[in-house]
Amino acid sequence: MALVHSEVTGEGKQLTTTTPADETVEPGPETPSPPPARSGAARRRRALLGVALAAGLVAVGGVGAATLVKSPAERAARTAPPPSSLLTAPVVSQVLTPSTAARAVVYPPVQYNVVPTAASAEVTALYVSELGVKPGDTVSAGQLLAEVSGQPLFALPGPVPAYRDLKPGSTGPDVAELQDALAGLGHGSGEDDKGSYGPGTAAAVSAFYRGLGRPVPTTGATTQQAVDTAQKAVDSDRQTVDNLTAQKRAGAAAPQNPPPPQPARPDRQSRPTQQSQQQPAGELDQQLATARKQLAADEAALARAGAVNGPMVPAAHVLFLPTLPATVTAVNGAVGSPVSGTLLSLTSGGLTVTGQLVPGQAAGVTPGMAVELLAEDTGTTVHGTVAEVGTPTTAPPAGRVITLGGAGAAAAGAAPAGGAPGAALGGAPAAQPAAGQVAGAPNSQSGSPSYLPVTITPDTPLPATMNGRNVRLTVLKARAGAPVTVVPIAAISTNTAGRTSVTRVDPAGNRSTVPVTTGVTADGLVAVTPAEGAQLRAGDQVVVGK
Structure with missing residues (x-):
């Protein structure tokens, strides 16, 4: 059997050889194989x-x-402007009142700063021994405010601050003020004359202090000693008169029971009280008349001593305020702390509000005009009227500050609005708000712009929440009338001939010019009346801008 062997040469030619099956092929030297050829498909x-x-x-x-x-x-x-569009606003029918908008300050008209003092020389230092109130409390007549070194401090109604101790024998309007205050608390002055501190007033004072649970202050040991001395003289005189009267009745020349010897009196000459049995009756009568005269004189002295002795009201104890109840605005101390300057601050009476108009706003604002006050943060609204328009000033609106107490100065701290309060006479100045300010009034700043103060009378008392607020003030320059047709001022156009008109836009976007006559303006709105033959109704849209 023959074996067929094929191979491809590097030039792409195929060689074929045939070898018999029984023939052995001897391996020859190995020839290196050429690289594989790239196919046409890969190249494509x-x-x-x-x-x-x-x-x-x-x-x-x-x-x-x-x-x-x-x-x-x-x-x-890309750079062309966007298509133009119209800005429109509706025509409305409403009451239009010309007005002026400004700001106003709410503050208490008077602040009282209480500076405690010692009621007697026995008090060598002042410390807070009790506090009966705290900031925000309401103080009523007869209420205990504090106790300083054991001395009570209470409030009573009265227009004149206490400026002296009131005691038996005192007379004057301040005594009448005390009597009226005590009578209002149910403690009458009995038969005492108005303005005269007598036994009835002393009894009323005693009852008041007992009601507070405090010891009743008295005029002291000196006046009591004078009373005791006068009483002893009266007792001695009465004994002498009784003895001489008994001798006369017995018809004896000398008293059977002579009166005891009397102590020497420097204010009178010694007089015989013992008579011999041979003393004539006429001499006895003369002695009796002299004794009775002396008794009358000593009884008068006793009355005078008693009239200035007894229960009293030290000026350091009482705080007279024109209007009660009052409100505590500050407490500058704690129990056990020393008292230095103002211990308590109170305000009495309703709040006051003053508007601030810039000079250009004052035109047309006159007394009697209606106003509206608005506290923007709370939404509280109060109506009132203009009471007065003042002259230009730069001083901030503020009430008076009155210092009560100090070293004997009751009202020396009074200061007009915008002025600096004075210190109590003879004492250190109490801590005061700056430049006559009251708590709640804005601080004054140098270089403040000028304004015209507008005094406002509220229709109702201003609520306490408005105290110290800067509120919106709207002055209504005319009374509200009937509703009128109103458009924004921006909707009014004026041509070269001076005629005014508005541009109405219908729902389809069509525009038409409506001639109008303008009227009153307020808050950016103007009343309009369409010209004869023209129509403009509430609900129509008018052009206010493009």
């Missing part, structure tokens, strides 16, 4: 892939170039 695939890749690159480059290159029409379209 590579060519197609290159063409596709080149086409893709060209396409991507074309797209990028297309995004960067714009035609003139495209550039004009």
Whole structure:
């Protein structure tokens, strides 16, 4: 059997050899095989892939170039302004009142700063021994506010602050003020004359202090000693008169039971009280008349001593306020702390509000005009009227500050609005708000602009929540009338001839000019009346801008 062997040469030619089956072929030297030939299909695939890749690159480059290159029409379209649109507003029918808007400050008209003092020389230092109130508390008549070094401090109604101790024998309007205050608490002055501190007033004072649970202050040991001395003289005089009267009745020349010897009196000459049995009756009568005269004189002295002795009200104890109840605005101390300057601050009476108009706003604002006050943060609204328009000033609106107490100055701290309060006479100045300010009033700043103060009378008392607030003030320059046709001021157009009109837009977007006559303006609105033959109704849309 023959074996056929084929091979391909490097030139691509096929060689065929035949070997007999029984012939052994001896291996010769090995000839290296040439590399496999690349087929035409592979070459074609590579060519197609290159063409596709080149086409893709060209396409991507074309797209990028297309995004960067714009035609003139495209550039004009991109830079052109957006299509114009109309801004419209509705025509309304409402009451239109001309007004002026400004700001106003709410503050208490008067603040009282209480500076405690010692009621007696026995008190060598002042410490807070009790506090009966805290900030925000309401103080009523007869209420205990504090205790300083064991001395009570209470409030009573009265227009004049306490400026002296009131005691038995005192007279004057301040005594009448005390009597009225005690009577209001149910403690009458009995038969005492108005303005005269007598036994009835002393009894009322005693009852008041007992009601507070406090010891009743008295005029002291000196006046009591004078009373005791006068009482002893009266007792001695009465004994002398009794003895002489008994002798006269017995008709004896000398008293059977002579009166005991009397101590020497420097204010009188010694007089015989013992008579011999041979003493004439006429001499006894003379002695009795002298004794009775002396008794009358000593009884008068006892009355005078008693009239200035007894229960009293030290000025350091009482805080007279024109209006009660009052409100505590500050407490500057704690139990056990030393007292230095103002211990308590109170406000009495309702709140006050002052508007601030810039000079250009004042035209047309007159007393009697209605106003509206609005606290924007709470929504509280209060109505009132203009009471007065003042002259230009830069001082901030503020009430008065009155210092009560100190070293004997009751009202020395009074200061007008915008002025600096004075210190108590003879004492250190109490801590005060700056430049006559009251708690709640805005601080003054140098270089503040000028304004015209407008005094306002509220229709109802201002609520306490408005204290210290800067509120919106609207002055209504005319009374409210009937509703009128109203458009925004921006809707009014004026032509070269001076005629005014509005542009109405119907639901389809069609525009028409409506001639109008303008009227009163307020809050950016104006009343309009269509010209004869023209129509403009509430609900129509008018152009206010483009």
